[in-house]
Amino acid sequence: MIPIELELEAFGPYAERTQISFEQFQENGLFLICGDTGSGKTTIFDAIAFALYDTASGETRKMETLHSDYVEAKKCSEVRLLFSHKGERYQVIRSFNGKRKNEAVLEEEKKEGLTGRKAVNERIREILGLDYQQFKQISMIAQGEFLNLLLAKSEVRSEIFRRVFDTGLYKRLAEVLKSKAVHLREEEKLRKEREHQLMSGLEEELEKEFKKEDESWQIPEEIEKILEKKIEELKEEEKRQKGVEKEEETNKAEILKALEQIKTINRDFQQLEDLQEILKREKERKREFAQKEKELDKRKRGALYIKPVLERYEEKKTALETEEIRYREICGRQKAQKQNTGKLRQEQKEAEQNKRKYEKIQCLKAECLEIETEYKKLNILCALQTEKEKLQEQLKTEIREAKQAVVEYETEKEKFFCAQAGILAKALKEGAPCPVCGSVLHPRPAVVLGEVLTQEELKEKERKKKQLEEKRQRTMQTFLQLEKEVEKSTKEVSVNPNFFWKEVHAKLEQTGQKRNQKEIKIRELEQDVKKEVRDSETIQKEWIENLEKEAGILKEKEICKEQIEALKAEKKACQMKLRAAVKEQNFKSEKEARLFCEKQEKLLGLEQEIADYKKRLHKLLGQIKILEKTLLGQKKQSEEEKQKKLEQTEQNLEKIRLELREIYKRISFYEKTLEQLKKLWEESEKTRKERLALLSLSDTASGTLAGKPKVSFERYVQSAYFEQIVVEANQRLEQMTDGRYELLVEETGTNKKSQSGLDLQVYDYHTGKVRSVRSLSGGESFQAALSLALGVSGVISQFAGGICIETLFIDEGFGSLDEQSLELAVDTLRQLSGQGCMIGIISHVKELKEQIFHRIEIKKGQKGSQILTVV
Numbered sequence: 001m002i003p004i005e006l007e008l009e010a011f012g013p014y015a016e017r018t019q020i021s022f023e024q025f026q027e028n029g030l031f032l033i034c035g036d037t038g039s040g041k042t043t044i045f046d047a048i049a050f051a052l053y054d055t056a057s058g059e060t061r062k063m064e065t066l067h068s069d070y071v072e073a074k075k076c077s078e079v080r081l082l083f084s085h086k087g088e089r090y091q092v093i094r095s096f097n098g099k100r101k102n103e104a105v106l107e108e109e110k111k112e113g114l115t116g117r118k119a120v121n122e123r124i125r126e127i128l129g130l131d132y133q134q135f136k137q138i139s140m141i142a143q144g145e146f147l148n149l150l151l152a153k154s155e156v157r158s159e160i161f162r163r164v165f166d167t168g169l170y171k172r173l174a175e176v177l178k179s180k181a182v183h184l185r186e187e188e189k190l191r192k193e194r195e196h197q198l199m200s201g202l203e204e205e206l207e208k209e210f211k212k213e214d215e216s217w218q219i220p221e222e223i224e225k226i227l228e229k230k231i232e233e234l235k236e237e238e239k240r241q242k243g244v245e246k247e248e249e250t251n252k253a254e255i256l257k258a259l260e261q262i263k264t265i266n267r268d269f270q271q272l273e274d275l276q277e278i279l280k281r282e283k284e285r286k287r288e289f290a291q292k293e294k295e296l297d298k299r300k301r302g303a304l305y306i307k308p309v310l311e312r313y314e315e316k317k318t319a320l321e322t323e324e325i326r327y328r329e330i331c332g333r334q335k336a337q338k339q340n341t342g343k344l345r346q347e348q349k350e351a352e353q354n355k356r357k358y359e360k361i362q363c364l365k366a367e368c369l370e371i372e373t374e375y376k377k378l379n380i381l382c383a384l385q386t387e388k389e390k391l392q393e394q395l396k397t398e399i400r401e402a403k404q405a406v407v408e409y410e411t412e413k414e415k416f417f418c419a420q421a422g423i424l425a426k427a428l429k430e431g432a433p434c435p436v437c438g439s440v441l442h443p444r445p446a447v448v449l450g451e452v453l454t455q456e457e458l459k460e461k462e463r464k465k466k467q468l469e470e471k472r473q474r475t476m477q478t479f480l481q482l483e484k485e486v487e488k489s490t491k492e493v494s495v496n497p498n499f500f501w502k503e504v505h506a507k508l509e510q511t512g513q514k515r516n517q518k519e520i521k522i523r524e525l526e527q528d529v530k531k532e533v534r535d536s537e538t539i540q541k542e543w544i545e546n547l548e549k550e551a552g553i554l555k556e557k558e559i560c561k562e563q564i565e566a567l568k569a570e571k572k573a574c575q576m577k578l579r580a581a582v583k584e585q586n587f588k589s590e591k592e593a594r595l596f597c598e599k600q601e602k603l604l605g606l607e608q609e610i611a612d613y614k615k616r617l618h619k620l621l622g623q624i625k626i627l628e629k630t631l632l633g634q635k636k637q638s639e640e641e642k643q644k645k646l647e648q649t650e651q652n653l654e655k656i657r658l659e660l661r662e663i664y665k666r667i668s669f670y671e672k673t674l675e676q677l678k679k680l681w682e683e684s685e686k687t688r689k690e691r692l693a694l695l696s697l698s699d700t701a702s703g704t705l706a707g708k709p710k711v712s713f714e715r716y717v718q719s720a721y722f723e724q725i726v727v728e729a730n731q732r733l734e735q736m737t738d739g740r741y742e743l744l745v746e747e748t749g750t751n752k753k754s755q756s757g758l759d760l761q762v763y764d765y766h767t768g769k770v771r772s773v774r775s776l777s778g779g780e781s782f783q784a785a786l787s788l789a790l791g792v793s794g795v796i797s798q799f800a801g802g803i804c805i806e807t808l809f810i811d812e813g814f815g816s817l818d819e820q821s822l823e824l825a826v827d828t829l830r831q832l833s834g835q836g837c838m839i840g841i842i843s844h845v846k847e848l849k850e851q852i853f854h855r856i857e858i859k860k861g862q863k864g865s866q867i868l869t870v871v
Helices: 041-053 117-128 132-138 154-165 168-200 203-209 220-284 286-418 420-426 455-492 497-528 536-584 590-597 600-630 640-702 713-736 778-799 819-833 846-851
Strands: 002-009 018-021 030-035 077-085 088-096 103-108 741-746 759-764 769-772 807-811 838-842 855-861 864-870
Touching: 002 041, 018 864, 030 041, 030 819, 030 846, 041 077, 041 088, 041 117, 041 132, 041 807, 041 838, 088 117, 103 117, 154 168, 154 713, 168 640, 168 713, 220 286, 220 600, 220 640, 286 420, 286 455, 286 497, 286 536, 286 600, 536 590, 713 741, 713 778, 713 819, 741 778, 778 807, 778 819, 819 846
Parallel strands: 030 838, 030 855, 807 838
Antiparallel strands: 002 018, 002 077, 077 088, 088 103, 741 759, 759 769, 855 864
């Protein structure tokens, strides 16, 4: 990452918009940021860190403190950083206010821009390949933190190198190997647990075959032999028990056959007793069915001789009742028809009265229409007269204005022509000839008296005069036209022009009164007129139709009366025939005869009931005869003895079957157990070699192999990079310390459990001893830390394709160096900057200003700090 341009506003001591261009430092590479204490030197590094990672450059500096105190709290602090990375340019803009409300925007050359803190932060990390902590360790040595990289623990360095050199692949490989080894170990553990569960069910059987102290029962081959032997023994026992079961089933079948025969005989005896009892009850009902046969005879005679006569009689009776009802209904219609005829006569009279009233209303409406027409003409005449009077007044005003305009124009015109000599005199010059007389002497030139209009103003007066005259003529024309219309309307309504308004108002009042009187009379007549009354012609037509209907009803009444007399005679004849039939069939009364004629469906039911009774008696006698013949010489037997034998046989069978189920269960258990054990042994044997190989590989890649150095595969690769970094760092450190110190990679870890390979020591050529880097003095520590940072930068440039360290920022630390060490450090940095790396130094050490000519000088003032660039 190479900064190109930085812009700050309301950020730290920079109240106004301040811009810094770094392009001028790219050729030389090394530049110094200097200024008074508190002027804002470190704030420049804060702004770069904030633009890239949304935080300040040092751990002790919080973002809340970077909002400028020289501006209002509500004003937003803003930082804009334009930088290049791997040949592409990027611009990031961030802002925040006193409430820490942050906004971020990232613009790229080949992609769409991003907004939002989270999205911008992730994209910056993706572009640079470093997070904030790693950037601080490698590219920006902040104030008070320059020893962090030198004194960092192995775990911290490992995390940095993982991101910088992309060694996470080796860590993931170790994790995959470990995961697979753990998976196989867990599978083997589960197999052992399953084997133990299966073996626990066989402990009793195995203890019978082996002694407790004999361990051969744990050998798979021995267990297999024992289980196969047990299965064979159980199959022999199964065969024997099946033979016993077959004998018992034969015995059971014989007992069941004998028991079924006894049950059949006993059932037949019981059935015979039941049938004899039923026969007894049926014979007791014989008298009842004799009575029912008599009833059936009466019902048959009633149906044959009484029912036809009775039906004929009922038919005539019903017809007579129907005709009598119809006769009453005809009489009712006749009465209603007469009433309707009377109503029509009354309605005819009302219709004639309405017709006369309606004709009178139409005459009154015609008169009202004539009055209304006259009233409208009077109103139109009033409007025309009013308009005429208005135009008359308007005409007077326009005539007066036109006359005044003519007077003004003529007056001004005369003044204009009189003043022409004075106007020409104004242009005369001594010695120049007069345009009128030609004299070159002008002793008494004419003078313009008063104000005189110009020729343009005079023309404007003339135009105005013409406009007023044209307007007057138009108004006069309209007035004359209106006057003719008023004269015509006055003649139509017979009004004397000399007394116009008096006669018009009188006529309007008189016409209005007439109109009101007529309208009142119309309303009174309309209220008297009945709306629902029809016209007389319709009523007359309906009245004639009504008379015709009345005649038809009278004729229908006479016919109905004749039919009633005929039906009465027929009914009487049918009644005489019915009485003769009742007497002839020996019924006590007509009522009894009617009773046996009703509900003829009961006749069929009674016939069926008697037939069923006779059929049942015949069937019972037949069944009893068959059973007596079948049971001849037989007797009832007891079922208890045979039942006991059957129960004993079933108990024996159940016992045998329980033993067989237990045998089946044990055979199935031993077979399944043996099958599962074989499967587990086969799986364990198949995965044994793979499991051991993976365990060894996993322990090697994770650095946990017993008796070997605690170096993981990833740490081994990182150590190789670290050794290269130390080689690069020692080249700078040797120059800065004049060959006294050399950094060494510590081969062993700090303890037996920790990983080794990334810890540092220092060799002192003056004493010939190796010691901890923590034992170096302040200045020596700065030299070592700076050398290490430069070594990291150099190795990254060689190996880390995804990460490019093109800029290094150093904040303070030079104050701890003596004059010679300072000069050596600057020479080292200058050599590095000549290799294409931009290096920025923040320091207040005066000697640096003498050695570094490219500077950013900062001046602080009462309204904030200002920047001066020196190249």
